[in-house]
Amino acid sequence: MLNTIIVDDEEFARSSLYFLLQENCEDVHISGIAKSVSEARNLLTQHSVDLIFLDIAMPGENGFELIPYAQSSKAHIIFTTAYDQYALKAIKANALDYLLKPIDIDELKVAVDKALRFIALNKNENNRNESLQNLAVNLSDRAEIRKISLPNGQGYTLVNIDDIIHIEADSNYSVFYFANRDRITVSKVLKEYEEILPDHQFVRIHKSSIVNLNYLKEYNSRNGLEVILKNGEKLAVSRRRASDFAERIKSYTRP
Structure with missing residues (x-):
């Protein structure tokens, strides 16, 4: 026993x-x-x-x-x-x-x-x-982690991380936005996914946002610091994270 x-x-x-x-x-x-x-x-x-x-x-x-x-x-x-x-x-x-x-x-x-x-x-x-x-x-x-399981209340949804556009904090929840326009809300805080997801691809740009750099379209300061994603979403970049984000962009785009 x-x-x-x-x-x-x-x-x-x-x-x-x-x-x-x-x-x-x-x-x-x-x-x-x-x-x-x-x-x-x-x-x-x-x-x-x-x-x-x-x-x-x-x-x-x-x-x-x-x-x-x-x-x-x-x-x-x-x-x-x-x-x-x-x-x-x-x-x-x-x-x-x-x-x-x-x-x-x-x-x-x-x-x-x-x-x-x-x-x-x-x-x-x-x-x-x-x-x-x-x-x-x-x-x-x-x-090397390419898939994660997201708890959905009744079980789990297995997702490919390349399909995640960005993740938004909502109090003690995290909302995942996907390329097929689906959304999944999970009862875990954003920091947990910041630690799990590969940091060469996913970047915390704000206390309430993580973005997948594969979906980044533009980064500018016209309306304060912000990113524009390929799905048209505009997200603020906090000043505290701006310098680190800029360095990550350079590393991401370096041949």
Whole structure:
């Protein structure tokens, strides 16, 4: 029996994984559920944990910051992630396993079976620690991330980042604008996507705006600092970010 905790900031992700495990994985005992790394640390001190289902992209501290505490507790990690195929290859090479959201029942069963076998074999802990540390390094090349999953309340929408024109902050939400004129609103703040998206292509131009440089048409100061995108949208560039934005444009257009 694997004593397990689930760590994810999305309520839908937590509840759906809980029920999938309850219904399909009889060798798993869920000792606790956390919506942040801080809550997960507390669970690790309260319970003897064999396995952690750990989301990567969370507000505040991301999933990687729980790794040292998991190592100290000798708990193993299965990552739950919205990263695309390149990043998943890095996870597969270094982590115990990964699950791509939305989670597939058959893939979940395979991951749990692998965890059971791995823990039973009691693989050398030093090798395991090195493997987890390598994971964070391998995923740091965000330029290779080409798709992300956006929570939509009932599940996830998988989108190609090249189709994103810009992202706007709306209080604690982020609104994605796409080339096909669709919009998707997600309950995550803009900073999370600033950290995830490749910074050679996506630039924060204002506290409330991120733009995809592939859709940039014009940059001028006729009406204050602003950009004009290929879909005709005009967005303000804050003075605080103007210098950095100008440098990024030079780098982007350099042959």
